[in-house]
Amino acid sequence: MKKETISISTHSRTDFISVSRGVQTIIEKWGVKEGLCTLYVPHTTAAVFINEGYDPDVMRDLETSLEHQVPWTVGYAHSEGNAAAHIKAVLIGNSRQILVENGRLLLGRWEEIFFAEFDGPRNRKLIVSFIEG
Amino acid sequence: MKKETISISTHSRTDFISVSRGVQTIIEKWGVKEGLCTLYVPHTTAAVFINEGYDPDVMRDLETSLEHQVPWTVGYAHSEGNAAAHIKAVLIGNSRQILVENGRLLLGRWEEIFFAEFDGPRNRKLIVSFIEG
């Protein structure tokens, strides 16, 4: 298993940062050709997902919708005040898989990989791993 | 890594289509016995998940609940008008894993694999891949 960590600085409480290029660069550095890439977030108030990267309004709508579903302040029990960030992280999930073929991430035409911050700004890590298939 | 694409025609804006049989057929054609099957959706307004296939009312309730959580029209920024479909796709996720044992998908008794359309009708693809374990 190959493994490398990407460092990410987020800039606001909710922040969706494209990491497609960073992940592809690691795949190329490794020189791997075919297999399964697993992205893993080792945090409990952040997540990773794949969706449209072309129109930034999509990410704005996603942020608004998640805030509507899981409001930041509605009298949570968790005393740190960031319960909503934990809940959003569980809903989106902290790992994703992408196939690699001919040394390239097999993303669809409009797909981009996003690191999702729900309790920023913070310094975060995304673990990129690869298993040859 | 083995890889094959299933073509799927969806018939309505939201459509949950069982693909268990199609995935199992590919596993058998490959003649593989043990390992990890990854299903990947290369679209940004569709998803894949695993849940009950026995009573079609479960899928009807899922559609209603998702529409309630993420209404189609509530003044989204994304000008294409399908922001809700992107958001639902992020919530469900665009990949799933299933174990393969003795050449069979290791699904639970009531489990079925569903391709989830959120912006149909369209012609879609589901990528089935397999890594020997």
Add this chain to the structure above:
Amino acid sequence: MKKETISISTHSRTDFISVSRGVQTIIEKWGVKEGLCTLYVPHTTAAVFINEGYDPDVMRDLETSLEHQVPWTVGYAHSEGNAAAHIKAVLIGNSRQILVENGRLLLGRWEEIFFAEFDGPRNRKLIVSFIEG
């Protein structure tokens, strides 16, 4: 592929049970060092996820938020009465991946693995599998 099943007894309708120790014990019993661990739930009203295990209030808030988003009784079509449990299971998802390095699950500092029951109390199974990388 290595594979073993953990049996879990849940104690209430919604129940989030930490299984990190149980999964780590299996990894050690196998004596595996590096690769990809896949957790799989073969049920349609349960799920698996990774989040904070330190403050139990986080899980209480998650339960409340999910109940708010997907209320148990709002006139579902599914006649068994547990449609909300199916919907929550789809939203969270029935599988997760964790990297293994030097024989240890590569969990973040605050991360713990939770089995999520949405239609308990019941006797459940969680499948732990491993592919050497």
